[in-house]
Amino acid sequence: MTIVKEAPAAAPNVVARKLTYVKAFNEGLAQAMREDENVFVAGEDVAGYGGVFRMFDNLLDEFGPRRMIDTPISEAALVGLGVGAAARGLRPVVDLMFMDFIGVCLDQIVNQAAKMKYMFGGALSVPLTITTASGAGLGAAAQHSQSLEAWLAHVPGLKVVMPSDAYTAKGLTVSAIRDDNPVVVMLNKVLLGSTSEVPEEIYGIPLGQAHTARQGSDVTVIALGRMVGEALAAADELAAQGVEIEVIDPRTVQPLDTETMFASVRRTNRVLVVHEAVTFGGLGAEIAAQIQDAAFDHLDAPVLRIGAPFSPVPFSPVLEKAYVPDRARIAEGCRRLLERS
Amino acid sequence: MAQRASKKSADPAANQESAQVVKDLHERMVRIRLFETEAGKLMEAGRLPGFLHLYVGQEAVAAGVMAALRDDDQITSTHRGHGHAVAKGVGLREMYAELYGRVTGACLGRGGSMHINDLTRGMLGANGIVGAGVPIAVGAAFAARYKGEDSVAVTFFGDGATNIGAFHEGANMAAILGLPVVFVCENNGYAEFTPQSGHMLLTDVADRAAAYGMPSVIVDGMDALAVHRAAADAVARARAGAGPMMIEAKTYRFYDHQGVKGLRHPYRSAEEVAEWKARDPIDLLEARAVADGTATRAELDDVWQRTRDEIAEAIAYAEASPLPDPADLLLNVYSG
Amino acid sequence: MTDVAVEVLLPKIGLSMQEGMIDEWLVVTGAVVAEGDALLRLATDKVDVDIEAEAGGIFHPVVPAGTTVPAGALIGWLLAEGEQPPDPGGTPMPAGPGAGPAAVEPVRVVAASAVPTPSGAANSPNGSAAPRGADGRLLSSPNARRVAAAADVDLTAVRGTGPGGRILSEDVEEFLADFPRGLVAPAPPSASVSPLVRKLAKERGIDLSEVNGTGPGGWIRRADLEAVTPTPAPTPAPTPVRPGAEPQAGDVLPLTGMRGTIARRMHASLQEMAQLTHGYEVRMDAVVSLRERLKEEWADGDLPVPSLNDFLLKAAALALRRHPLLNATVREDGIHLLGDIHLGFAVAVPGGLLVPVIEDAEALPLPEIARRSRALAEAAREGRISPALLEGATFTVTSLGGYGVDFFTPVINTGNVAILGVGRLKDGVEWVDDRPVRTRVLTLSLTFDHRAVDGAPAAEYLRTVGELLRKPLRLLV
Ligand SMILES: Cc1ncc(C[n+]2csc(CCOP(=O)(O)OP(=O)(O)O)c2C)c(N)n1
Ligand SMILES: [Mg+2]
DSSP: OOOOOOOOTTSTTSOEEEEEHHHHHHHHHHHHHHHOTTEEEEETTSSSSOOTTSTTTTHHHHHHHHHEEEOOSOHHHHHHHHHHHHHTTOEEEEEEEEGGGGGGTHIIIIIIITTHHHHTTTSOOOOOEEEEEEOOOSSOOTTSOOOOHHHHHTSTTOEEEOOOSHHHHHHHHHHHHHSSSOEEEEEEGGGTTOEEEEESSOOOOOTTOOEEEEOOSSEEEEEOTTHHHHHHHHHHHHHHTTOOEEEEEOSEEETTOHHHHHHHHHHHOOEEEEEEEESTTSHHHHHHHHHHHHHGGGOSSOOEEEEEOSSOOOSSHHHHHHHSOOHHHHHHHHHHHHOOO | OOOOOOOOOOOOOGGGSOHHHHHHHHHHHHHHHHHHHHHHHHHHTTOSOSOOOOOTTOHHHHHHHHTTOOTTSEEEOOSSOHHHHHHHTOOHHHHHHHHTTOTTSTTTTSSOGGGOOBGGGTBOOOOSSTTTHHHHHHHHHHHHHHTTOOOOEEEEEETGGGGSHHHHHHHHHHHHHTOOEEEEEEEOSEETTEEHHHHOSOSOTTHHHHTTTOOEEEEETTOHHHHHHHHHHHHHHHHTTOOOEEEEEEOOOSSOSSSSSOOSOOOSOHHHHHHHHTTOHHHHHHHHHHHTTSSOHHHHHHHHHHHHHHHHHHHHHHHHSOOOOGGGTTTTSSOO | OOSSOEEEEOOOOSSSOOEEEEEEESSOTTOEEOTTOEEEEEEESSOEEEEEOSSOEEEEESSOTTOEEETTOEEEEEEOTTOOOSSTTOSSOOOOTTOOOOSSOOEEEEOOOEEEOOTTSTTOSSSOSSOBOTTSOBOBOHHHHHHHHHTTOOGGGSOOOSGGGOBOHHHHHHHHHHOOSOOOOOOOOOSSBOHHHHHHHHHHTOOGGGSOOOSGGGOBOHHHHHTOOOOOOOOOOOOOOOOOOOOOTTOOOOSOHHHHHHHHHHHHHHHHSOEEEEEEEEEOHHHHHHHHHHHHHTTTSSSOOOOHHHHHHHHHHHHHHHOGGGSEEEETTEEEEOSSOOEEEOEEETTEEEOOEETTGGGSOHHHHHHHHHHHHHHHHTTOOOGGGGSOOSEEEEEOGGGTOOOOOOOOOTTOSEEEEEOOOEEEEEEETTEEEEEEEEEEEEEEETTTOOHHHHHHHHHHHHHHHHSTHHHHO
16 A cells, blocks of 8 residues: 655645754654554664664664664665565565665565565565665765666666655655555765755655756756755856756656656756766666657757766765766756857 | 584783794784874864774784785785784875875775775775675685685674675685685674674674584684784694684774764773773783783884884875876776 | 669759759769668759758669759669669660650659758858758757748758757747748658658659558558548758859859859840849938947847848838839739739859848838848858748849949849849038038949830839938838
């Protein structure tokens, strides 16, 4: 059963206050645990310590060791535990501290969680949520900085969400937990302390529904995760130069709301896709392909992709800064798309 | 078939050790200690980017094992790898330069703390993925035997790492292939903030060796000489073709899991920390050396002073080193 | 690849083309060409263009390069593997009008999609003709093509401002702002058509845009053609004009292409008409000072400041409304007074002269005339003007003032009855009482066809023009 209740954000009786991304995640998780007794959390240092990123602060106090489980460093067993428990009707939330660690448990995610419903002829569901911290920008180097959404979005049976601010961190987490499929929630490490308005009550954000974060007529910028904020900053800069860009936050990369993108592209005729992951084989490639397929006749320029170069994430801050796309590169890309002689 | 060795505590007959070995161990430990305390200070001063898992308190393990190795013996390390690198002889300049993200660093500024390596010293790399170094050491040992060399491979890992599949698969693989690998578990009692009792039911990690038909030995990880003796045995055994063996060194980290001071959540009691600090591995060795006349206080102090100077010089070198050029972002992604 | 011999016929490009010279075959005999490959470079009276193959096949020319043939003549074959040309004797040879063997019943295909030659060609004066990719392909964005198709804009006439000269939708929109109508770009048959259906439609004279496709996504099937009664073949694609090369002493300039047309037309004009010319001096002071004011007040650039010639165009057009006799054409059955006033204006281009047309000029406000005359002249000089924009003038204005000429005898364009020449702006003198006052004047040279217009009405017309120029505010709107 999937209940999706979008926040009545506009309603006056909803109390919204500024909350950090990590607190918003924590609040959504706690509310989802209150909502459904079958939700439990397992992971390394999630209970006693509250998570190395403070994602699970205070949850042990409220929910006790029955529902907050510290596990050994055994990611394959951790995800497998979630798969088995989900198959038996629970709604596990398992935490992979860093997204890079999916390398040691990929089988459970890709071959087990993702395919189980299908292989069982639909007889069961795997309402598993995997939370994990992704992204570069903290000098965490090659094995602690990756954005691997493209790996997962490629696997039928999985869903992948990428919260871009505190509001989506809460709403997408709640929807992920309520969803009857395995959903990977890719939190962004750099955004953990960022704040935005977050309603107090529980709310879900529909999976597979993109959000137009800013309207504009000149270029459509489709940005994933942290790049949404960068795109909005670029939009401010460009607006001062008379260029209005539209910023689309897909929020969910699997399923992907391409209709919103197509509609925007038909108006702007120019598209830039930006993500932190390496450009080659990234979501940008998929989005570009779909746009040329559905809206080819509306393009005035080839779809432009901005992503990381084809290299591991470098450690040295000078390299890392050059590696990760930012507002300047987005603005420059938009100008390039609009170039006329 | 490897025999199951009964666990034995270290034999306290340390007086037999030559003064040479004691001085070697002392020097290696002091180097590690000063490297780490200075790195910790630099990090707290905001001068070093990224994560830092410091080795302070565990020096006896790296020193004891490395003193039993040749340059061509290979090691694989962990996220807490500075001590292993220093003890194996990786240059302090290159290490600090790496922590600073300079192009003169051990990874050309690309890797940072968790990826320091030096092939010329047989250091096959720290590792950001817990347990990942274990199978790599098995492969290094395989290569040595394949090429007809008599070098061995040593893999370091924590207590927490023995819960991950790579450890178990690597141990069984080394055992069944009879490879010259020494498994060194540095049991500091914690995996991040979880005590050993919270992540395994065993008291001794060494018991896990039995599951793979591998002999094991437990040593006091604060006693450099004890570690060294056990390592020398295991290395000799492996070099002789008798297969892998595991050493469990009971030790303790004086700093927090990451950085110097833990910011929150007292997961270790003050008494526990104090108890272990009272058994500081360097103090223990120095006390014994002075007591049995292996070294004078002045000689020992001289080591500290010389090392301090060397560390200061290495830091100055790192700070003066150039940053990598962003134009070289694609460097070394592929060979050829 | 064809499964039956396909004739390649010389396409008729633009309304007035009668013949064309095969400047160069772009593929060798026996080469396998695909549909859309450039087959030959064609020189006509107005344009030099590359002609694309309408079907695939093994190419077999019927006439050698350098031959001039009438539009519609057989010039080659596209054959199937192992197939011989229907006329065994039809190896390369000069072919006269109507030449064309009929040994088998061939599918008739007019090689009609014209593509201008690449801008890198040696005879391109400024290299800035229509935007081309390195392979000579017209660079245009999909959205530009969509917008152009919806508005019937011929992209070859549009100047591209995107990277590498790619035509963008903005370029098309700006082009449309300049030329809201009067462009005859035949809507290309819908993309959802197989080459075979396209071929059959051509053969039967069916306009594919009228056909209801019943296949998936509107795909036109062969059966859909059966439901349609043939309509006349669509107008061939208009093509841009290419200016000729800079002549040098010792050259022999062939009387072909644009040069040939000019020669033929001018000669025909003087042979068939009874032409004579009036000279008439007009006062320009008011126009000159109005222009000075406009230059100041419109300095922000939103409105183009009309040139002297623009004032003359507008005055000439308005005066025609009052003197319809000069806006006429002489046919066998009499003098036809024309309802529309479409003004041609002569633009010197390398190798000759082009006369772009501003339609309904008398109804356009002066800034609009200025905008169009500028855009048309630029397009003509850059060799990317659509032939459609060179058709249909009912009256022409030509200026030699810029060359210092005061008075001349312009030659009437065939089909018109008059042409207005504009001379140099110069100082004149007017006596106010006993004092000489400096004025600004120029001389108009009106050539008219005495068969249709007598001297007095011609003079009346000139006087009207002169009056309008004395009170130029009327011209602004
Ligand atoms: C596969 C994997 N899971 C989790 C982590 C995060 N992590 C880094 S160090 C660590 C604890 C390791 O404990 P232990 O092996 O005992 O080594 P110690 O830190 O005590 O030296 C954890 C969980 C990781 N780096 N890799
Ligand atoms: Mg440990």
